[in-house]
Amino acid sequence: MKQAMIILLLVLGGGYTQLTGSNADYFLMDSVGYDSLSSADQILLDSILPLYHQAGDNADKLGYLEVLVNELYDEKLWPKYNEILLSLAKNFLEKEPDNKAYKNYLASAMINLGLIYKNHGNIEKALETYHISLKMKEEMGDSNGIASNLNNIAVIYKFQKEPGKALQYYRKANLYFEAIQNKRGAAYTANNIGMIYSELGYPDSTLKYYTKSLSQKKEINDQFGIAMSLNNLGEYYKKQGNAEQALAYYTESHDAFEKVQAKPNMATCLINIGRIHLENNDLAKALKNAKRSLALAREVRYPVKIYNAALLLYTIYKRQQKFAESLKMYELYIHMKDSVINVQNQKAAIKQQMTYEFEKKEALLQAEQEKQQLAHREKVKRQQLIIWAVGAGLLLVIVFSVFLYQRFKVTQAQKLVIEDQKKIVDEKNKHITDSINYAKKIQEAILPSEKERIQAFQNGKTGDNHFVLYLPKDIVSGDFYWVYPTPDNQVIWATADCTGHGVPGAFMSMIGTSLLNEIVIEKNIREPGPILNELRLGIKQALGYSAKNPIRHTDPSELSEKEAAQSQTTEMASLSETTEKMALSTYTEVSADKPSETTVKDGMDIALCSWDKNTNRLLFAGAYNPLYIYRNKNTREKKQDSSTETSIKANPNNDHMLPEKKADSPTETSIKRYQDNGYELMEVKANRQPIGIYIRETPFVQHELQLQPGDTLYTFSDGFTDQFGGAGKQHTGKKFTAKRLRELLFTMQDKPIDDQKKILAQTFESWKKDHEQLDDVCIIGVKI
Helix, strand or coil: CHHHHHHHHHHHHHHHHHHHCCCHHHHCCCCCCHHHCCHHHHHHHHHHHHHHHHCCCHHHHHHHHHHHHHHCCCCCCHHHHHHHHHHHHHHHHHHCCCCHHHHHHHHHHHHHHHHHHHHCCCHHHHHHHHHHHHHHHHHHCCHHHHHHHHHHHHHHHHHCCCHHHHHHHHHHHHHHHHHCCCHHHHHHHHHHHHHHHHHHCCHHHHHHHHHHHHHHHHHCCCHHHHHHHHHHHHHHHHHCCCHHHHHHHHHHHHHHHHHCCCHHHHHHHHHHHHHHHHHCCCHHHHHHHHHHHHHHHHHHCCHHHHHHHHHHHHHHHHHCCCHHHHHHHHHHHHHHHHHHHHHHHHHHHHHHHHHHHHHHHHHHHHHHHHHHHHHHHHHHHHHHHHHHHCCCHHHHHHHHHHHHHHHHHHHHHHHHHHHHHHHHHHHHHHHHHHHHHHHHHHHHHHCCCHHHHHHHHCCCCCCCCEEEEEECCCCCCCEEEEEEECCCCEEEEEEEEECCCHHHHHHHHHHHHHHHHHHHHHCCCCCHHHHHHHHHHHHHHHCCCCCCCCCCCCCHHHHHHHHHHHHHCCHHHHCCHHHHHHHHHHHHHCCCCCCCCCCCCCEEEEEEEEEECCCCEEEEEEEECCEEEEEEHHHHHHHHHCCCCCCCEECCCCCCCCCCCCCCCCCCCCEEEEEECCEEEEEECCECCCEECCCCCCCCCCEEEECCCCCEEEEECCCCCCCEECCCHHHCCEECHHHHHHHHHHHCCCCCHHHHHHHHHHHHHHHHCCCCCCCCEEEEEEEC
């Protein structure tokens, strides 16, 4: 299955490289070094650039460029796309000076340009650029953008060792965030103010703002931010000589970091705890925490953390007079110290080279501008001479005639160019379409065949007892289904809806199919709840997201907190400039009054079932997608008479669950019942979270049900219920809705399973009529 997914990537991603790898018009620049990019960056380019070229609206084009600037990780590539964004926004504003969307994109590009200047050490230009962006945000009345720019300016002054000016701008930013009730922005700027007061030597003010920041982060349930604030309070009390309080806050900070699996930060807290125990001459506790820190540091391969843990262990062993162990840790400390120095030297060399290239490009641009200005002045002089020379009407007629002739020639030339370009576009479109059609064959080959499905779902009876209605919107689909019969007479099946449709959705479906095979077949995990937990981890790892590399949409103030931690602890000095760029350049996308629950939208919704055909026991877990069970009411009444009422429960004892943050109640019943036409429908709810990055990830709740002969089960994506159309004038242009689907299923319970599929397909086409199909459709029905 993994090989099939790789083939699909080669067909689609490789196709783009062959067509456009040397095409400056496609990549919008002469060279991108495509083959040297990470797989995540390659997928992003292959997904966004086609949308950019197909966009008919200028604002949409700028929006796609901003996505590339904000999401690309390559430090040499995203600044180039920011230059294009900046240039296009300026050009569009020249034609439409009052367009607010253009102004907003220009202001965002200016923020990114300020970050580029700062990274290259040109602080003066960075400040100038931030102030330009600030002025634009003030003209638009964008309070959130104003606060973000004030925060960026404060970061510059802190970087320049001017804490007084930094404090002034942090306080202004904090006032703006509080005025618009942006609790997240207010919490982080309050923390920044506390760090400035700590640097200036005002302990009371430091404690006041640290405490205020912690309280605000608890209000918005920002677990990582809470852990950072607890660590800062630990540093505060350590600085005040209160070792007992410092130890308490360090311990609480470690536990908070452990909840979000921030292992580098956990290692730092353990070092701080170990140092306090060492100062208290409690060598046993100091040794225990130092060893745990070293193990975590080695696990995440973090040289600075290993370096600090080895140094602490060297000191402890030396005091214990364990000289062999002490020497071993000292050698590790020296080795890691050399590694850190080498990494720092490499970063400095890369930064120096990038600065040289940037300054060289700036000089060339300035020379080009001067050349254009000189050409413009010359053109003005020539026009003046022409105006004075033209004195008679006959001459005006001649000049006008010549102008018309020249325009005719230009028009003819342009027509030929357009015709040639159309041929090129048609050829490329055919190549792309052929590649996608081939990808469709690969995707169809990966899906379970009809024969495999029949063998999986049959339960000692002849004939087929299931159907699959699969209607892709485009050539390839973002919806997929997956079936696996286990050796012990169980069948596990899934109906999944990946982010998007077409090519992007197909990528996700390949990843999902491959991960399900790995989890169920290779790892032998058979229960839906643990399967979905593992699937979520696999999706995040496949897309390059982790606790060490957080999602792009973070606050600019979070960066400054990490920068502030540089001045307090050696460990925080290793945080990368990439994290700073991501935080500063994208913070304005966060809602002012509500944290986004879809910060990163890559992932899928899924319904996953496991049916034991020996006992008719069914396990179910879902991400947004529910399970429908239709049952004859007479059958249910007989079962109730014999005291075998269907039970539904969640399974909280799950070794494969993620660390619990705020999970659903494990004893809560999540079922709704409907009755009609002699049948009862049980709708088993799914978790309200996707398979992917989510602001409050919880373990997936697993439901256990006892099925009865004659029950019919349905799992589905949302493509059917979200389709626009209608059966009459009053419903034209409306969604089909889940309610209509439930009513339709009630009416067809007395029909054979094959007829049910036909009825669903006919109903969908009748409802859709002339409307465009909005999404992929996938429904699985199983008769027990």
